[in-house]
Amino acid sequence: MTTAYDSIGHISRLAPRDPAAMPADTHSGDTVGTRVWLDEFAWLETLFNDTANRSPKLRYPDLISACVSLVFDAPMPERRIFAFLHTRLVLRDQDTARRQEDMWRGQYQLLLALQKSEQNRHPHPQFKLDHFTTACVALAMEQDGAKEKLFEQARRNIARRAAPYST
Numbered sequence: 001m002t003t004a005y006d007s008i009g010h011i012s013r014l015a016p017r018d019p020a021a022m023p024a025d026t027h028s029g030d031t032v033g034t035r036v037w038l039d040e041f042a043w044l045e046t047l048f049n050d051t052a053n054r055s056p057k058l059r060y061p062d063l064i065s066a067c068v069s070l071v072f073d074a075p076m077p078e079r080r081i082f083a084f085l086h087t088r089l090v091l092r093d094q095d096t097a098r099r100q101e102d103m104w105r106g107q108y109q110l111l112l113a114l115q116k117s118e119q120n121r122h123p124h125p126q127f128k129l130d131h132f133t134t135a136c137v138a139l140a141m142e143q144d145g146a147k148e149k150l151f152e153q154a155r156r157n158i159a160r161r162a163a164p165y166s167t
Contacts, residue, residue: 029105030104030105031061031102031103031104031105031108032102032103032104032105032108033100033101033102034064034100034101034102034103034108034111034129034130034133035098035099035100035101035129035130035133035134036064036098036099036101036130036133036134036137037089037092037096037097037098037099037130037134038096038097038098038099039096039138040134040137040138040141041098041099041101041137043137043141044060044063044064044067044137047063047147047150047151048060048063050147052147052148052151053151056158058151058154058155060101060102061101061102061103061104062104062154062157062158063150063154064101064102064103064107064133064136064137065103065104065106065107065154065157066140066150066151066153066154066157067136067137067139067140067141067150068103068107068110068111068133068136068140069107069153069156069157070136070139070140070143070149070150070153071135071136071139071140072107072110072136073153078114078117078119080139081114081132081135081136081139082114082119084135084138084139085125085127085131085132085135086125088138089131089134089135089138090125098130098134103133104157104161106157106160106161107157108129111129111132111133111136112129114132115127115128115129115132
C-alpha cells in the first residue's frame with residue numbers, strides 16, 4: 001500500500017475510507033490499513049531509519065504491529081489505552097494530519113475488539129481505529145528501552161506469523 005499524509009478534512013479525498021468502517025471482505029489480506037497521527041509516526045520513522053533496524057529491515061506494518069503487541073502484552077492494556085484516549089489524545093487538535101500505513105491482521109483484531117467494546121459505546125466517546133493505533137504507538141514509545149523492545153517484539157511477531165508454515 002502506498003503511504004500518504006492526509007488531514008482529517010481531506011480523508012474522503014485522499015484515503016479510501018476508514019478501515020474499520022469498510023466491509024469485512026475488503027480486509028481479506030494479511031494487513032489492514034490504518035492511520036497514525038504525525039507525532040507518533042515521526043517516532044516510527046526514526047525507528048525505521050535507525051541503524052539498528054537491519055537484517056531484516058522492519059517495515060511500518062511490523063513496527064506498528066509491534067507497538068500494539070507491546071501494549072497488549074503489558075498489564076491492563078484496555079485500561080491504559082482508554083486512559084490515554086480520554087486524558088491525552090482527546091485534548092489534541094482533532095484535525096491533526098495522519099499518516100496512512102498498514103498493520104498486520106493479528107494486531108488489527110486486538111484493536112477492532114477495543115473499537116467494538118462497551119467502553120467505546122454510548123455514553124462514552126466513540127474512538128476510531130486511528131485513535132487506537134496512535135494510542136498504542138504512543139504508549140509503546142513511553143516504555144523504558146522502547147526501541148530495543150519494539151525491534152525484539154517485531155521479530156517475535158514475524159516468527160509467530162511464520163510458525164504455521166514451518167512444519
